[in-house]
Amino acid sequence: MTHRIALIPGDGIGREVMPSAIRCLNALARRPGLDFALSDFPYSCEYYAQHGAMMPDDGIDQLRAHDAILLGAVGYPGVPDHISLWGLLLPIRREFGQYVNLRPVRLLQGLTSALRDRGPEDINYLVIRENNEGEYSDIGGRLYDGLPEAMAIQANVITRKGSERILDYAFQTAQSRSRQTLAYATKSNGIKHSMPFWDEQVAAMAPRYPDISVEQYHVDILAANLVTHPDWFDVIVGTNLFGDILSDLGPATAGGIGVAPSANINPDPAVPSMFEPVHGSAPDIAGGDIANPIAMIWSVVMMLEDLKEHDAAQDLMGALEAVTAEGRVMTRDLGGQAGTVEFTDRVLAELG
C-alpha cells in the first residue's frame, strides 16, 4: 500500500528537519508492504517572495489528493504573520476541517524536565485542542481607527457542533487510555458568554461517557497545575486558544519546544490530516544544523499512527526514544553536541 504524502518543508529550520523526516520514511519504506509517494510542495515565505502568495490559488486542491500532509515550519522575518500563517497554515487546518489538534506531552526517557524532581513517570498527558473556531475566528474589526476613541472587537465564536465534535473526540480518547479521566480548560468564572456555553457542552456530553471522570479547571489554575502537578493529568481538552497555550507550556516542562510533535486531524479518512512540529521556523538558528529533529520525527510517528501503520510508528518511536534514553548523541538544546543530521543518523542506525 502506497501512502501519498505531501511534504511542505516551509521556512527556516522547517527545511532542516524535513530531510530527517524523509530519511525516516525512506528507511521504513524498505519494509515489505510499506511504501510512500512523497511529493514536495515549496509553499513558504520564499515562494511568497516569488509569487506574491504563500501557495497557488489551487494549493488546497493540490494537497487534497494526498493521504497526509507533513509540514516543517512557516514564517520568515520580513513576511508578516498575517501573510505567512493566514495564507498557509491556518487555511490548511480550516479548509480540511482538521478540527482536532493533538499534542502529546511526554517526557522521553533520558530527557531532563525543567521541573524539579520530575521524571518520565510524572509527565505523560495529551492536550487536545479545538483547531477550527473559538478565539481564532475571523469575525471582528475596528471603530474610530486612528482616533483617540479607537477600539477593536474580536469575536470568539463557539458552536455546539464545533464543541461536540472535539469533545466527542476527547472523551473517546480518554476512554482509550488507562486513567479514564478528562480534564477540560475553561474560564467560565470570568468570561461570561463563550465559556459557560462551552461548560454546558461538556456537561451535556458527559452522561454519554459514564466511565470517564470529568474535571473542570479554569485555564489559569490549569496552567499552574501543569507546573506543580503534571502527574494529575492524562487527557486535557481546550478551546483553540487555551489548547494553544497549554500545549506550549506542557512541552516546556518536558524537554522543550524542540521535542513537541503535533497532529491536525480530520477523522474522516477521505481528507488529509497534517502533522507538524510545535516549534516555529526559528530563523535565528536556521541553516546551522542545530535544530532538534525530535519534534519532526515524532510528528512522523503520529502520521504513521493516523495512516494505521502501527508497527512502523512503534518502531520509529522506539528508535527515537532508545537514542534519547542512551543519551550519548543529543542535540544542543538537550545539552549535547550533535547536529540535526548526526542525531538523525543515530535514530536511523537504531531503527536498523
Next chain:
Amino acid sequence: MTHRIALIPGDGIGREVMPSAIRCLNALARRPGLDFALSDFPYSCEYYAQHGAMMPDDGIDQLRAHDAILLGAVGYPGVPDHISLWGLLLPIRREFGQYVNLRPVRLLQGLTSALRDRGPEDINYLVIRENNEGEYSDIGGRLYDGLPEAMAIQANVITRKGSERILDYAFQTAQSRSRQTLAYATKSNGIKHSMPFWDEQVAAMAPRYPDISVEQYHVDILAANLVTHPDWFDVIVGTNLFGDILSDLGPATAGGIGVAPSANINPDPAVPSMFEPVHGSAPDIAGGDIANPIAMIWSVVMMLEDLKEHDAAQDLMGALEAVTAEGRVMTRDLGGQAGTVEFTDRVLAELG
C-alpha cells in the same frame, strides 16, 4: 494620618487569612504617626444566602469612602461564579476603574521553586494585567440556544484608551526598575482583530520610552519561557485574560499560589484600590487553620506601598521574608507543619 481600610474577608480561607492581615496592621499601628481605621464588610456568599445579593445596592458607594480595600477571597460551593464573582469581585475592579492588576512573581528567600535548579535570583518579575476590558467584556450572547445549531459569541473589546493607560503604567514601571525592559504578551500571529490592534498600541507608545527595550512574545511561547527562562523577565504586560493566565503560572514556579499577592489599582488617589491574594476561597481546606497567609500578608505590603507607607511596607515584607528565609516555621503547602495562626505569630514576632 489614619488610613481608612475596608476589609472584605469573603468566603472560605478568605476568612482565615484576613485575621492575619488585621494582626499585621494592628502591630504596625503601634508606630507613631501610623493609624488605620478598619471597617468590616460581610459581603460574601453567606451574605448572598441571607440577602439574595453579594452586596447591598449601595455596596460600591459604601466602599468608596475608604482609602483601600482588602479582600480575602470570594466563592463557595452552591453559589455559581456568575453570582459570587460577577456580583462582587469584578464590579469592584470595574466600577472603581482599577485598571491595573499588579502581580509580582518573586521566589522568596527560603522557598523552593518547582523549577529545577532555580533560586530567588532567577525568578523576580512583575506581571501587569489589564483589569477592566479585553476578553472579560460583558458583550456577547447566544443564537439557537438549545438547538443543534446553537452558538455563543463572546466579544473581546480592546480600546485605545484602555490599552494606553495600562501600557503607560507598564512602561513607567519598567523605567523604575533596573533592567529597563518590558515584555508584552500577544497572539497577533493567530488572533486577527484584537491582537494586532494591541500590538499597534504598544508600538505607538514605545517611542515615548526610548530607554525601554520592548520585547514581543506570543502568549504560548511566553508561558513556555516562564518555565524554561524565568530569568529573562522583569516586567510583563498583558491583556486581561493573558495577564490572568501568566500571573497564575508564574506563582506556580515561585512557591505556589498560596504565596502570590495582587493589587487592583486605580492610580487616582481619590478612588480606593483593592488588594487581594491571587488564591481563591479554597473551600476544601477552609476552617482547618491550614491556609498559607503569605499571599495575604504580601498583599498588605502592596497596600502599604500604595498608601505611601513605604517604611511600614518594607518592614512587614522584611519580617515575612526573614521567616521564610529562616525556614523553621513554614505552612504545609511549603513543606512545614505550621498553621495559619502560628505562621502569622512568627511574622509578628519578627516584626517586633
